[in-house]
Amino acid sequence: MNAIATIDVRQLLSVEDAAYHCAHGTAGGVPALATRMGRSANTLQNKLNPSQDHHKLTLKEAAEITSLTGDARIVDAMASLIGRISVPVPQLGDLSDGALLDLVGKLLTKQGAMFNEFTSRYADGDIDAEDFRVLDAGADQLIQCVMEWKKRVELIHRAGEERGRVAMPDIADLAGERADALEEAVIADAHRVACEQAARRALECSCRFCAEPTTPGVPFCGIECRDDFDREQRASRRNGRGIE
Incomplete structure (x- = not known):
């Protein structure tokens, strides 16, 4: 089944994965973000690595990344852990x-x-x-x-x-x-x-020959209709046309 185009379906991320994609997806990537945060690029890179056990992103750093990038994926991932969603709040200047x-x-x-x-x-x-x-x-x-x-x-x-x-x-x-x-x-x-x-x-749920109601999935209401349909099909093919 195909999704309606106006519904944006995105993979639900863990908090760690959300932080990784948030930082790497910003302009200039991790090096530029680290500079804005006053951090070492290597240290920040390690903290953003989901498989890294020794260096972990602090809650303050996660909030800072969210603020600097304007990317809500970390917030969304946290909210999803307790069955909630984040909602963008419009600014007072946009009230036309x-x-x-x-x-x-x-x-x-x-x-x-x-x-x-x-x-x-x-x-x-x-x-x-x-x-x-x-x-x-x-x-x-x-x-x-x-x-x-x-x-x-x-x-x-x-x-x-x-x-x-x-x-x-x-x-x-x-x-x-x-x-x-x-x-x-x-x-x-x-x-x-x-x-x-x-x-x-x-x-x-209808017979393909006489249109009478049938059991769902059954194309004909009886043998007679099936045989009549087949005969009509064969005759139509001989005349160069077929029945849908």
């Missing part, structure tokens, strides 16, 4: 109506993608390990998006109160057609997927 509406659109898109992904992966009545990995990652991203939206609304409210008024300028009117269009697109897409799956199930 456009930014809030963009986030609403992102939320609706992810919600639709999550629904379609679940519908597709649960079509066989089972959730295997790969299905769960994809759905779990998608759910975390959806939760992060909801929490970011909640935080943005809270910050707008607080900023308005500091100015002596609640600054929520007709968000419903501004969202209007844009939010409705996104929601309609999500619903239409979900309906299309459901219809396609219903059609496939109906085809799998």
Whole structure:
């Protein structure tokens, strides 16, 4: 089964592996990061090596690496150990109506993608390990998006109160057609997927000749239909065409 493109599925890392990739993935790699931290590059390299037993990264150093790189993978790995996720908090300077509406659109898109992904992966009545990995990652991203939206609304409210008024300028009117269009697109897409799956199930449970209901997986309702279908197929081939 193929994952919906809007769901970003990444391998869950251990804290040690997260620190390694975080440091090596930054501009200039470990040497540049060590310079910014005021550390020896060799020492930092050893501390970041997951197989190194003698040198270990301290909690303070892990926090410093996270702050300097802006990479949340160490935080995410720590949070996952106790069944939690980290949520990015927007800055007060990014509270425009456009930014809030963009986030609403992102939320609706992810919600639709999550629904379609679940519908597709649960079509066989089972959730295997790969299905769960994809759905779990998608759910975390959806939760992060909801929490970011909640935080943005809270910050707008607080900023308005500091100015002596609640600054929520007709968000419903501004969202209007844009939010409705996104929601309609999500619903239409979900309906299309459901219809396609219903059609496939109906085809799998009906006779290929007379279309009467059959046991799932059985192509014909009886021997007569099977023989009639075969005869029609042979006749069609002789006439240069076949029956699907």
